[in-house]
Amino acid sequence: MELNITNLTKEFAGMQAVNHLNITMGSGVYGLLGVNGAGKTTLMRMLCTLLHPTSGEITCDGKEIFAMDGEYRKLLGYLPQDFGFYPEFTVENYLHYIATIKGLRPVVAQKRVKEMIGAVGLKKAAHKKMKKLSGGMKRRAGIAQAMLNDPKILILDEPTAGLDPNERIRFRNLISELAEERLVLLSTHIVSDVEYIANEILLMRDGKLVHRGTAKELIDSMQQQVWKCYINKNEVGHLLKKYKISNMKSDAQGVEVRIISEEKPIPNAVLEEANLEDVFLYYFGEKAGEENDMV
Amino acid sequence: MYFYIILEKRRVKKMIWFEMKKIFLKRVNQVVLLVLLAIVLVGSFLTIRDVKCYREDGTMISGLSAARQLRKEKNKWQGRLTEEVIQQAVAENQAVNASAESEELMLAGRQNLEDIRELVNMGFSKIGEYDYYVCDQIAVDQAADLYEKRLSNLKEEIIGTEQQEKIVFSQKEKEFLIRQYENLKTPLFYEYMEGWKALLDSQYLPTLMIITIVIIGFLISGIFSDEFQLKADSIFFSTKLGRNRAVGAKIKAGFLAITAVYWSVMLLFSAIVLGVLGFGGAGCMIQTGGNWYSMYNITYFQDWLLTMCGGYVANLFILMLAMLISAKTRSTVVAITIPFALSCAPMFLGRVSMLTELMNLFPDMLLRISKFLDVFLVCEIGGKVFGLYLVLIPVYLLLTLMLTPLLYFGYRKSEVK
Numbered sequence: 001m002e003l004n005i006t007n008l009t010k011e012f013a014g015m016q017a018v019n020h021l022n023i024t025m026g027s028g029v030y031g032l033l034g035v036n037g038a039g040k041t042t043l044m045r046m047l048c049t050l051l052h053p054t055s056g057e058i059t060c061d062g063k064e065i066f067a068m069d070g071e072y073r074k075l076l077g078y079l080p081q082d083f084g085f086y087p088e089f090t091v092e093n094y095l096h097y098i099a100t101i102k103g104l105r106p107v108v109a110q111k112r113v114k115e116m117i118g119a120v121g122l123k124k125a126a127h128k129k130m131k132k133l134s135g136g137m138k139r140r141a142g143i144a145q146a147m148l149n150d151p152k153i154l155i156l157d158e159p160t161a162g163l164d165p166n167e168r169i170r171f172r173n174l175i176s177e178l179a180e181e182r183l184v185l186l187s188t189h190i191v192s193d194v195e196y197i198a199n200e201i202l203l204m205r206d207g208k209l210v211h212r213g214t215a216k217e218l219i220d221s222m223q224q225q226v227w228k229c230y231i232n233k234n235e236v237g238h239l240l241k242k243y244k245i246s247n248m249k250s251d252a253q254g255v256e257v258r259i260i261s262e263e264k265p266i267p268n269a270v271l272e273e274a275n276l277e278d279v280f281l282y283y284f285g286e287k288a289g290e291e292n293d294m295v
Numbered sequence: 296m297y298f299y300i301i302l303e304k305r306r307v308k309k310m311i312w313f314e315m316k317k318i319f320l321k322r323v324n325q326v327v328l329l330v331l332l333a334i335v336l337v338g339s340f341l342t343i344r345d346v347k348c349y350r351e352d353g354t355m356i357s358g359l360s361a362a363r364q365l366r367k368e369k370n371k372w373q374g375r376l377t378e379e380v381i382q383q384a385v386a387e388n389q390a391v392n393a394s395a396e397s398e399e400l401m402l403a404g405r406q407n408l409e410d411i412r413e414l415v416n417m418g419f420s421k422i423g424e425y426d427y428y429v430c431d432q433i434a435v436d437q438a439a440d441l442y443e444k445r446l447s448n449l450k451e452e453i454i455g456t457e458q459q460e461k462i463v464f465s466q467k468e469k470e471f472l473i474r475q476y477e478n479l480k481t482p483l484f485y486e487y488m489e490g491w492k493a494l495l496d497s498q499y500l501p502t503l504m505i506i507t508i509v510i511i512g513f514l515i516s517g518i519f520s521d522e523f524q525l526k527a528d529s530i531f532f533s534t535k536l537g538r539n540r541a542v543g544a545k546i547k548a549g550f551l552a553i554t555a556v557y558w559s560v561m562l563l564f565s566a567i568v569l570g571v572l573g574f575g576g577a578g579c580m581i582q583t584g585g586n587w588y589s590m591y592n593i594t595y596f597q598d599w600l601l602t603m604c605g606g607y608v609a610n611l612f613i614l615m616l617a618m619l620i621s622a623k624t625r626s627t628v629v630a631i632t633i634p635f636a637l638s639c640a641p642m643f644l645g646r647v648s649m650l651t652e653l654m655n656l657f658p659d660m661l662l663r664i665s666k667f668l669d670v671f672l673v674c675e676i677g678g679k680v681f682g683l684y685l686v687l688i689p690v691y692l693l694l695t696l697m698l699t700p701l702l703y704f705g706y707r708k709s710e711v712k
């Protein structure tokens with residue numbers, strides 16, 4: 001299974017949401033990391049045949065995906081970023097319906113629906129109406145529908161958005177369990193989502209791929225270093241203007257800041273080991289999303 | 296291979312089942328369906344209540360008991376309305392008029408021959424100037440000319456003089472109308488037929504048809520747009536069958552919903568009205584009832600079939616169009632307005648005289664066929680003349696069939712916005 005993205009471009013009213021993108025992916029977990037508006041959703045929609053590219057093409061094992069039509073979508077599992085359900089369907093109904101339009105045979109559908117309800121922990125809610133589910137439960141139902149056909153290509157758009165920290169951790173575990181033997185592309189603007197489960201991280205900015213590699217490779221690719229310094233509160237403003245600050249902790253006496261800079265920012269700064277959050281800041285010039293932010 | 300086909304059929308059936316679930320689990324749809332049921336019940340009650348008759352003492356009753364009494368009285372005249380029978384009825388009518396002591400007693404005394412009175416009134420009134428008292432004044436001998444008068448009125452009054460400001464028919468159309476008139480088998484067979492008259496000749500049925508189509512509009516308008524409105528489209532269109540069979544299943548579900556609701560309403564309404572007022576008269580020509588000048592030589596039962604099938608075709612066409620609009624605009628609300636606009640608006644637009652002829656071709660005409668059977672709407676195709684409805688029904692059926700692929704291929708290509 002190989003997905004090949006060549007010169008892929010999507011324009012919206014003159015703005016290039018995805019700009020001449022070239023990526024090749026085999027099986028494994030890929031973390032697509034980028035700030036809001038980077039073009040992650042647009043890319044994923046094209047991968048799911050929901051949008052036609054303005055130019056460029058996507059092939060699956062050499063065949064153009066739009067030409068493959070149902071044969072390609074058969075391989076696909078998709079959890080959209082922002083999606084809805086049929087409010088009056090129960091979870092079980094809903095999954096049966098999706099199984100049907102995914103073309104599963106009735107016997108297989110029966111079995112898979114049961115399995116997936118168990119896998120995402122919705123057993124107790126199986127007969128609840130979709131409109132009665134909480135945000136986290138809805139997302140789990142979303143994962144369940146994506147996995148129904150045991151997809152070779154699993155595309156998850158911001159799967160952890162809106163989840164509380166506990167749910168987020170459970171979710172990551174679930175995803176790493178599901179990741180075997182398939183291509184998983186997972187987008188997020190939260191570093192910790194992909195730091196441990198992605199084999200490879202794709203950094204996307206303004207519709208372009210700025211860097212790709214393992215977490216370690218990305219960290220090594222940084223041209224600047226990370227410094228920890230302890231300063232007075234009144235110096236913070238000055239430093240903020242001059243440097244990229246990746247973290248700040250204040251106490252009664254002063255502030256501990258984490259600064260990305262080529263040279264030592266202040267005399268008493270200490271060199272620190274860089275992490276993925278620093279990489280994010282380095283490449284995007286802004287901080288990564290918080291663990292517990294609600295998007 | 297065979298196994299595969301069975302499997303496919305089951306899968307499609309299941310998809311249709313889910314689509315129906317989407318429709319009928321929607322709260323709004325459940326509410327409008329209940330409203331529709333209530334309207335059918337109230338409508339049939341009102342229709343039945345409109346049948347009235349006098350008791351011997353001159354007091355009036357209506358509904359079931361009126362129907363019972365009228366059936367007994369009117370069936371006294373059951374049989375062919377020959378010249379002798381018509382003369383006999385006219386004579387009896389005038390005798391009752393002369394002898395009755397009060398207006399009520401007069402009406403009570405002659406209600407058994409009211410239908411025949413009506414034929415004579417229509418037949419001998421001036422065209423366009425219906426006179427309720429013709430039968431009371433006409434010479435008994437003259438009444439025997441009823442059937443000849445119908446044809447001569449057609450020739451001389453309806454299609455005759457060119458200076459009339461009425462519609463002027465072409466030569467072929469004139470020949471067609473005359474042929475239709477000549478083809479009516481006289482003497483007409485008569486029996487009690489209040490059930491069919493109440494069902495088909497009253498204003499309730501067309502009204503019910505409009506209400507029904509508007510309400511089915513509610514049901515089906517979301518089939519295509521709701522995927523977008525609910526944001527379920529991303530998942531729907533990224534599934535294996537989401538751009539082919541699942542779309543087909545939606546169209547089939549729409550078709551099924553239209554068919555099921557339309558026929559349930561119409562059959563229920565007809566069954567209640569006829570059940571109470573009686574099925575008698577099904578074999579009478581519609582001319583025997585209130586459609587004296589109709590060019591359609593059909594019985595009341597055929598009238599019912601034509602009206603129901605025409606209404607069904609109008610439902611299919613208008614609602615298929617609504618589904619197409621629902622798919623294109625992605626708005627359930629816009630789609631809901633389509634059946635409303637197409638079934639009601641022409642009634643107002645029709646007053647603009649310039650548009651009248653064009654309006655006659657609109658699909659809403661199919662929603663009130665039984666009310667238009669005595670209007671001279673003809674249509675010439677390839678040198679042959681037809682009654683308008685015999686053209687409109689197949690044409691709209693064909694148009695519906697043409698809309699289906701548009702809907703399928705249009706929706707199949709949808710992108711997520």
Ligand SMILES: Nc1ncnc2c1ncn2[C@@H]1O[C@H](COP(=O)(O)OP(=O)(O)O)[C@@H](O)[C@H]1O
Nearest residue numbers: 012017034035036037038039040041042043712
């Ligand atoms: N349907 C659309 N029409 C116009 N602009 C769009 C549309 N979808 C996305 N965009 C724009 O494309 C850019 C990329 O959006 P998106 O792919 O949603 O980014 P991300 O998922 O990384 O946040 C944004 O600037 C967004 O405003």
Ligand SMILES: [Mg+2]
Nearest residue numbers: 040041042081
């Ligand atoms: Mg996005």
